[in-house]
Amino acid sequence: MVTESPDVTSYDPELLDHVGSLRSDAALMEEYARRLRATAATLDGCPAGPEWSRPVLERQADACGTAAEQLRAAAEALLAHTRAGD
Amino acid sequence: MRADGSAPGRPAPDGQDARELLRRCARDVVDVAEGIRAVSERTSTALFAPALAVSARRHPRTGLAARWALLRALTNRQGLGGSAITAPKGMGHVIGAAGEVLGRESLAALVAVTSLRLRIAAVLVDHPEFERDPGMRRLTEAVTADKDLAAVRSLRALFRDQGAQRALSGLAPLMAELLAIRALLDEDPKNDETGWALATGRELSADPLHGISAAHLAGLDKGEGAAEAVDLTDQERQAIAPEGSFLGFLRNIEMLSTDGRILLQDVRGPDSVVRYVLQAPGMAPGRPRNDSPQDFVGAWRNLFMTDSPYTRSILLALEDYGIPRGAEVALIGHSEGGIAVMNLAQDEEFCRAYRVTHVIAVGSPVDNKVPADPRTWVATITNQHDIVPVLDGRGAGSAFDPHPHWYEVDYIGPTHEFPLCHMLREYIEHLRTVVPEARERVDEALAPYRGPVVRTQAYQLKDRANPPEGYPFLTLPTTSVPTTAGPVDVPVRYYDSSAAHLCFPVDADAARSLLPDVTWMTPSRLGRRAMAVLSLYEHRCTTLGPYTEIALSVLVDDLWRPRPYDVALDVLRRADLRRTGRYVLCLAVTSEEARVAAAEIWAQPALRVTAEADLMGRQIGVRSPDLGVTVDGRLGRGVRCPEADWILYGRRGGSTIRTLVRAHGRLRLHTGAGIRLRLDTAAAGPLAGQVRRLGLEGARPRFVLACPQFMQHRSAGAVLPR
Numbered sequence: 001m002v003t004e005s006p007d008v009t010s011y012d013p014e015l016l017d018h019v020g021s022l023r024s025d026a027a028l029m030e031e032y033a034r035r036l037r038a039t040a041a042t043l044d045g046c047p048a049g050p051e052w053s054r055p056v057l058e059r060q061a062d063a064c065g066t067a068a069e070q071l072r073a074a075a076e077a078l079l080a081h082t083r084a085g086d
Numbered sequence: 087m088r089a090d091g092s093a094p095g096r097p098a099p100d101g102q103d104a105r106e107l108l109r110r111c112a113r114d115v116v117d118v119a120e121g122i123r124a125v126s127e128r129t130s131t132a133l134f135a136p137a138l139a140v141s142a143r144r145h146p147r148t149g150l151a152a153r154w155a156l157l158r159a160l161t162n163r164q165g166l167g168g169s170a171i172t173a174p175k176g177m178g179h180v181i182g183a184a185g186e187v188l189g190r191e192s193l194a195a196l197v198a199v200t201s202l203r204l205r206i207a208a209v210l211v212d213h214p215e216f217e218r219d220p221g222m223r224r225l226t227e228a229v230t231a232d233k234d235l236a237a238v239r240s241l242r243a244l245f246r247d248q249g250a251q252r253a254l255s256g257l258a259p260l261m262a263e264l265l266a267i268r269a270l271l272d273e274d275p276k277n278d279e280t281g282w283a284l285a286t287g288r289e290l291s292a293d294p295l296h297g298i299s300a301a302h303l304a305g306l307d308k309g310e311g312a313a314e315a316v317d318l319t320d321q322e323r324q325a326i327a328p329e330g331s332f333l334g335f336l337r338n339i340e341m342l343s344t345d346g347r348i349l350l351q352d353v354r355g356p357d358s359v360v361r362y363v364l365q366a367p368g369m370a371p372g373r374p375r376n377d378s379p380q381d382f383v384g385a386w387r388n389l390f391m392t393d394s395p396y397t398r399s400i401l402l403a404l405e406d407y408g409i410p411r412g413a414e415v416a417l418i419g420h421s422e423g424g425i426a427v428m429n430l431a432q433d434e435e436f437c438r439a440y441r442v443t444h445v446i447a448v449g450s451p452v453d454n455k456v457p458a459d460p461r462t463w464v465a466t467i468t469n470q471h472d473i474v475p476v477l478d479g480r481g482a483g484s485a486f487d488p489h490p491h492w493y494e495v496d497y498i499g500p501t502h503e504f505p506l507c508h509m510l511r512e513y514i515e516h517l518r519t520v521v522p523e524a525r526e527r528v529d530e531a532l533a534p535y536r537g538p539v540v541r542t543q544a545y546q547l548k549d550r551a552n553p554p555e556g557y558p559f560l561t562l563p564t565t566s567v568p569t570t571a572g573p574v575d576v577p578v579r580y581y582d583s584s585a586a587h588l589c590f591p592v593d594a595d596a597a598r599s600l601l602p603d604v605t606w607m608t609p610s611r612l613g614r615r616a617m618a619v620l621s622l623y624e625h626r627c628t629t630l631g632p633y634t635e636i637a638l639s640v641l642v643d644d645l646w647r648p649r650p651y652d653v654a655l656d657v658l659r660r661a662d663l664r665r666t667g668r669y670v671l672c673l674a675v676t677s678e679e680a681r682v683a684a685a686e687i688w689a690q691p692a693l694r695v696t697a698e699a700d701l702m703g704r705q706i707g708v709r710s711p712d713l714g715v716t717v718d719g720r721l722g723r724g725v726r727c728p729e730a731d732w733i734l735y736g737r738r739g740g741s742t743i744r745t746l747v748r749a750h751g752r753l754r755l756h757t758g759a760g761i762r763l764r765l766d767t768a769a770a771g772p773l774a775g776q777v778r779r780l781g782l783e784g785a786r787p788r789f790v791l792a793c794p795q796f797m798q799h800r801s802a803g804a805v806l807p808r
Binding site: 021025036049067070074082 | 114122128
């Protein structure tokens with residue numbers, strides 16, 4: 001019986017795809033942060049806008065920004081690992 | 087300057103603009119939430135990619151760093167959040183679920199909750215009374231703060247303050263939002279999909295309360311359906327509208343009531359063409375499951391599935407009625423009837439056979455459904471305080487309009503109490519007085535059907551697979567006994583009750599002094615003490631209607647041959663062979679029907695009082711201001727014990743009346759140390775005076791026999807020559 005060992009280099013394109021996806025997701029998260037801040041500003045100008053909405057949305061926008069940074073860092077770490085496998 | 091005269095960016099000039107703005111913002115925010123959720127899913131996929139797992143074994147240093155970076159991105163509280171890891175199975179699923187169980191919400195869920203809170207704010211523009219209601223405010227705060235216990239307490243407080251149905255109808259405009267928030271924030275990951283469906287306006291496939299699959303619930307409803315042509319009574323025939331009109335059709339439906347009948351009519355239109363109108367009533371609120379398809383289980387199936395016994399029965403009725411193929415048909419339904427006719431309209435086969443021109447649903451949750459024929463004109467009429475139309479998950483605050491081409495009227499009616507606001511009678515009245523323009527608009531659309539009615543036929547629909555309610559325990563031959571409140575069927579059947587029997591050892595002489603003045607009735611003794619039982623009942627569904635019952639009784643010996651320890655031996659006997667029993671000293675009930683039945687059928691000294699009971703949980707409470715009696719406390723640890731069948735004795739003239747009571751439920755024997763009986767009155771009134779004479783004021787029972795849910799039947803009283 002023959003057992004084939006997996007060819008590490010054959011996985012590289014898949015990992016590279018993940019790197020690309022993480023980078024674009026980081027950009028998306030920045031975009032989401034911007035949209036949440038815009039919504040917060042819109043509600044701020046509306047008398048019916050709840051008081052809690054601005055701080056909550058700002059906080060969630062900040063979290064989106066943090067997530068974007070961490071996704072970018074994860075993309076770099078994954079890219080470094082992919083290169084180490086070459 | 088915009089066309090409506092307001093400048094962009096300026097404060098919204100009126101409530102409608104504010105509401106629209108809040109809903110638009112809610113839509114934007116939930117879009118962002120869905121995007122974040124997708125990012126979390128992709129990042130989870132990268133973390134658990136087999137390629138990364140294999141290569142990390144070859145290059146552990148960089149592999150570990152990459153996986154750590156991904157894990158950090160997914161779990162950081164300042165970023166994607168605690169339970170952002172999403173994987174259908176394996177370690178990822180376990181970690182994600184663990185995050186939720188530990189209460190670490192993902193950023194996506196929190197943003198979705200923000201969207202739902204904005205939807206609630208939009209509803210509050212129309213319902214400012216919610217903000218003023220302290221109970222509702224507590225509940226909303228509790229739900230958004232993810233405090234299960236607080237939410238449950240607030241809900242209970244609401245029910246106590248205003249009655250459960252009023253509280254529920256008060257919640258109706260917010261129900262979808264509150265359920266979604268609970269589903270997203272609770273510790274059970276299984277509810278997430280339901281929460282996301284409610285938040286994003288996707289079609290629901292599960293119970294919005296517990297995420298129970300609709301298919302599972304619908305499995306209970308397996309009837310093949312049946313329809314039988316039946317005659318209307320003379321009175322009903324006279325009440326049928328002679329001309330086709332929207333309100334006329336609705337009045338016909340109301341006349342049919344909810345006894346499993348539908349109506350089919352031929353109407354000759356202004357163009358002399360004969361068209362056909364199907365009129366389908368809904369489910370009776372609070373009615374138990376029965377053998378017609380218009381029951382609650384049937385309604386549930388109708389709501390989520392396209393096929394149900396109701397729909398199948400209607401098809402059989404249409405076949406029997408003989409509507410020619412290709413004929414024009416209008417389908418009109420209320421409540422569950424609206425869902426059933428919508429199910430027919432979305433059946434392609436049905437739409438090939440007939441041209442469904444109109445579907446009109448009143449008080450029905452039909453947002454999840456779409457007619458097969460795009461030409462079908464659809465109208466939905468809903469009162470924002472009616473809880474039934476919210477069952478499809480689209481409440482008043484919904485930011486989504488899944489059917490922009492439908493004629494939808496979602497108005498705020500003056501009736502807030504459920505089920506009153508769900509009654510067709512109320513809808514008819516509101517269409518006359520509150521939203522007459524809606525009636526006019528529907529009548530305009532129904533113009534081809536506005537002519538003389540030339541044929542009318544009612545059909546009785548049946549759902550043959552459903553056993554009768556309470557089967558087999560409560561499937562009994564009954565006889566009608568005349569009383570001053572009308573005939574009462576005996577045995578009286580109790581479909582859904584809770585009970586707690588508080589057992590107190592009492593002084594035998596004191597017990598004897600309360601019994602009838604006859605020599606042959608003596609209290610049973612356990613040692614040197616007699617036994618008094620304070621029975622508390624919460625009857626939610628009975629053939630006498632719902633009521634609360636408080637009964638004080640004393641265990642008595644065999645009326646002919648009293649022997650020591652009879653009562654202990656009788657416990658081992660079948661109930662119908664027992665000779666000992668409980669003599670009822672005082673009975674207090676909350677309905678007139680129950681009082682009359684107790685006094686005239688069972689010969690018990692019954693009086694009508696006000697009382698509240700909560701006997702469903704370990705924490706029990708019963709309070710009757712009229713009697714000045716309060717029982718509350720927490721049941722101690724309990725063990726299962728056999729069913730508590732009883733013999734009750736009452737007195738009528740010179741005879742003793744023996745009533746056999748049979749129960750079926752999971753009875754438990756609890757220690758009574760946590761329960762206390764208190765008297766809030768110094769008067770020697772009924773019950774309070776007897777409690778005092780037995781020395782039970784402030785007493786704790788020796789033990790409690792409790793059953794949070796059981797069925798029971800009470801036979802007609804047998805007259806004993808004693």
